[in-house]
Amino acid sequence: MEQSKRPALLGLARVLRDANVPYAIIGGVALQVRQRNPRTTLDIDVAVLRRETIPRESLAAAGFRFHERFEHPENWHSSDGTPIQFSDDPMLAGAIANADEVAFEDVTLRVIRVVDLLHEKLRAGSDPARRRSKRLQDMADVEALLEMEPGLAAELTPAEKALLSQLPQ
Numbered sequence: 001m002e003q004s005k006r007p008a009l010l011g012l013a014r015v016l017r018d019a020n021v022p023y024a025i026i027g028g029v030a031l032q033v034r035q036r037n038p039r040t041t042l043d044i045d046v047a048v049l050r051r052e053t054i055p056r057e058s059l060a061a062a063g064f065r066f067h068e069r070f071e072h073p074e075n076w077h078s079s080d081g082t083p084i085q086f087s088d089d090p091m092l093a094g095a096i097a098n099a100d101e102v103a104f105e106d107v108t109l110r111v112i113r114v115v116d117l118l119h120e121k122l123r124a125g126s127d128p129a130r131r132r133s134k135r136l137q138d139m140a141d142v143e144a145l146l147e148m149e150p151g152l153a154a155e156l157t158p159a160e161k162a163l164l165s166q167l168p169q
Contacts, residue, residue, distance in 0.1 A: 005029065008078035009044055013107040015062050016046075019055035023048050024099035024112045026092065026120060027085075031141055033102055033111050035148060039141070043083035047092040047112070054086050095120065115155050118145050122160050139167060 016023050028041025048054060051074055063079030076084040099110040125138030146152055
């Protein structure tokens with residue numbers, strides 16, 4: 001049974017706020033904020049402009065531990081074991097700049113706008129380097145966003161519409 005990510009998310013938001021780091025919560029947690037019936041996710045995905053802006057000392061002081069680093073993501077764990085994945089993917093810079101501010105207990109979370117989340121999920125869902133199961137989940141997330149807000153379909157590019165038309169009906 002999954003444990004709540006709430007303590008980790010609150011702690012992370014406080015550290016990022018105090019360090020004045022521009023960021024946006026992306027991925028499954030962003031979906032949880034946006035949807036009435038959100039899906040479960042194991043980690044917290046955070047977009048940052050540059051890896052150098054990750055407040056490593058402050059994170060460590062707050063009980064977070066560094067785990068591993070890849071080309072774009074840098075992985076940490078909260079004190080309760082919740083995985084945190086920071087991404088400095090340049091394609092997310094606009095999403096960071098335009099993130100919505102959402103009240104969450106005593107902090108304000110910066111969460112990717114729903115239209116940017118839609119585009120990012122489509123991008124991830126069409127990335128052949130990702131595992132098939134992840135791509136399928138991303139496309140299911142896209143469908144859920146479109147069902148929740150049908151007007152989002154007007155934001156799709158022709159290429160994105162073509163990608164969606166390939167999904168089974």
